[in-house]
Each structure stands twice: as structure tokens, then as C-alpha cells.
């Protein structure tokens with residue numbers, strides 16, 4: 409197979425580097441082999457060709473879904489995500505689902521959730537004194553935000569929902585578990601990985617269907633409350649039909665899978681970086697709205713939580729002048745596009761100022777390479793929500809002084825789909 413060059417190390421080594429030092433691994437692959445480069449890991453059955461230059465990235469995002477379906481790259485999530493999941497669909501079905509799921513993420517409807525998020529963020533940050541592991545705190549906070557704002561869970565429903573979700577996600581988050589499940593997709597009893605996973609998903613489904621039944625009953629009485637679920641309950645497809653419970657369940661799970669770990673990881677990085685940049689904290693305290701926005705953009709650029717947007721090639725395709733054979737994965741490498749030295753001035757530095765208009769020190773960044781949310785028809789459906797959530801948390805954090813717990817900056821490590829600070833973002837607050 410004529411593939412672009414890449415590391416010759418056995419797949420097991422590449423997998424280890426991909427998991428434990430993903431940032432360093434991608435940097436090394438790029439500096440040694442350029443763009444594109446081919447890596448081989450146990451992450452996917454096929455070799456993966458990474459692209460990061462603007463033209464190539466655009467070409468990957470424009471690939472015909474019939475030739476390069478994205479759903480097949482998420483196939484391992486099917487047992488949890490469900491058959492209606494936007495994550496697994498392609499083509500017409502995907503577009504139809506996207507229209508439904510994106511409804512609540514627009515304009516006024518979405519902005520109406522900001523005060524609720526701000527309130528949850530302030531409550532969380534007001535408890536920060538002394539040493540904090542930002543990732544742990546942000547996992548709790550972003551889950552609470554999803555449960556309340558997206559699922560519409562009430563006080564008495566929260567604790568229970570939190571437990572069953574944590575149980576299911578614990579299996580999906582851990583690579584050894586996922587690999588073990590992929591190899592033995594058989595229920596070898598309640599202690600086998602697959603068996604435990606199935607039980608966790610069944611418990612989760614039972615809770616979720618009960619919650620759906622309660623919200624549906626309330627909606628029929630005219631008061632399902634303010635949540636994205638309430639909006640999804642109102643949504644109708646092109647034939648005027650409401651979504652079934654099974655469909656709504658898969659929508660909520662897609663929003664949970666897409667929006668929980670990615671937001672928690674991005675916010676953990678925000679704290680890791682802020683703790684090392686007192687000048688950025690000081691400016692945030694001044695409360696200028698454009699600056700909060702610039703910090704969010706720069707966190708997402710300097711530490712994109714998702715490294716790749718992969719597609720499986722079913723037919724040969726030409727990408728930025730390279731012919732790539734069928735049967736491999738091609739990916740826009742979000743991490744490299746956001747961090748390559750030749751695409752960004754002083755790429756390695758955390759400089760929110762680069763996003764401010766009229767900054768004489770910097771030419772305006774090239775937005776084509778700012779792709780932490782991916783691009784094309786599969787660009788993150790929750791991007792406006794994620795940015796709003798980050799802005800509200802950073803505003804709430806402006807009142808707290810943050811310092812790093814240790815002098816050495818944290819490097820990236822992989823937690824399933826996302827990259828997190830390797831110590832979880834250890835900071836001292838107060």
C-alpha cells in the first residue's frame with residue numbers, strides 16, 4: 409500500500425506514545441515526516457493518515473460521506489450511543505439528525521441558559537481554597553451542567569443520575585476496557601468487561617427513560633421546564649412527528665458523550681494555563697467581554713481537547729494532491745493544525761492577545777487553522793454551548809487567585825477521546 413511515510417516503530421509503541429505522550433508524539437511525527445504522515449496504533453484497525461495543513465484539512469472536511477463516513481470511526485461507541493446517535497450516522501440521516509439536535513443550540517434559546525451555567529460555576533468556584541485538581545472539579549461541574557441544562561434534571565434526580573452516568577462512562581473512558589470489550593464482545597458474566605458495561609448501560613437507560621417519562625408528562629401539562637430536553641421534546645421531524653423515547657435517549661447520550669469530557673478537559677487546561685499566567689488572570693479580572701472570549705479561543709487553540717477528526721476511506725481519494733488508497737483512516741489532525749509553528753506565530757506560547765482586534769504586535773491569526781471543533785458537516789454541534797460554558801466558568805474564576813501546584817507545566821495525556829493535563833491540572837487556589 410502506498411501510504412505517506414510514518415514511524416516504523418511497532419503499533420504497540422505507537423499506541424503507548426499516543427496514549428501517554430500524545431502531544432510529544434504528534435510533534436515528533438510531524439517534524440520527522442511532515443504532512444501528511446501515517447501512524448499505526450491499536451486505536452483503529454487501519455493505519456491512519458494525518459493531515460494538518462489548511463488545504464488538506466479543508467479537503468478532509470469536504471470528503472463525501474459516502475466515500476469517507478465518519479460514523480464508522482465511532483462504531484465502538486454503538487452499544488452506549490444507540491442506533492439513532494448522530495455520532496454513528498452519515499449522509500442524509502446524519503443531516504436530518506443534526507437539524508433536530510442543533511435546534512436548542514441557536515441564538516436566544518441557547519443564551520437563555522447562560523445564567524443557570526453562571527450560577528453553577530460560581531457555586532463551584534466559591535468552594536476553591538488550597539490545592540485543587542481542576543480536571544476532577546471540572547468533570548463534576550460539566551456533568552452537573554449537562555444534567556441540569558441539557559437533561560433538565562432536578563435537585564432530587566441529580567445524585568442518582570450522576571452515579572449511573574459515572575458508572576457507564578468509567579468503562580468507556582478507559583482504553584484497556586474498551587480494547588477488552590472490542591476483543592470479547594461477549595457477556596462472560598457480570599464481572600467481565602462487557603458484562604459490567606452492559607449492566608452499567610442498562611441501569612443508566614432505566615434512569616434515563618424514567619426521567620424522559622417524567623418530563624414528557626410535565627410537557628403534556630404545559631411545564632417541562634427550561635432545558636434542552638424540553639426543546640427536543642417540542643421538536644418535530646420533516647413529517648411533523650415528535651421523536652420517540654428511544655430517539656430522545658440517543659440524542660441525550662450524544663450530547664453527553666460529545667459534551668462532557670471535552671468541556672471538562674478544555675476547562676482543566678484553561679486552569680492549568682491560567683495558573684501559570686498571572687497577567688492573564690489580572691486582565692480577566694477587569695471583566696472586558698472581548699478578553700474572556702480571547703482566552704477561551706486561545707485555550708482551545710493551545711490545548712485542543714480532541715486531537716483528530718477521523719474518517720474511514722471506503723474508496724481511494726485525492727487529498728491535497730496525494731492519492732490515498734481505500735481501507736485506511738484519514739484524519740484532520742486538530743492538534744497539529746492548532747499548534748504548528750509554521751501556521752501560528754509563537755505557536756507554543758499561551759497568548760490570548762493574539763485574538764484581539766488591532767493588536768499591533770500580531771497579524772490576525774488564520775482562522776482556517778483554528779479547528780478545535782472540527783469542521784464541515786460534522787463540526788461540533790455543541791460548539792456555541794461549549795464556548796458559552798467556558799466563558800461563564802472563566803468569569804466565575806476571575807475572582808480566585810490561581811497558582812500552579814508545581815513548577816513544571818503539565819504535559820498532555822489521553823483519557824479515551826480527549827487530552828487532559830497529565831496530573832489533572834494541579835493548582836493552588838485562594
Ligand code: HEM
Pocket residue numbers: 478494495506558662663664666667668670671674712713714716717718742780781782783785786787788789790791793794795
Ligand atoms: C470544548 C469542548 C468541546 C470540544 C473541543 C468539542 C469538539 C468536537 C469535535 C472536534 C467534533 C467533531 C468530530 C468530527 O469531526 O469527527 C465534535 C462533535 C460533536 N460535539 Fe463537540 N466539542 C465540545 C463540546 C461539546 C458540547 C458541550 C456538546 C453538546 C452539549 C457537543 C456535542 C457534539 C456533538 C453532538 C458532535 C457530533 C456532531 C456531528 O457528528 O454532526 N460538543 N465536538
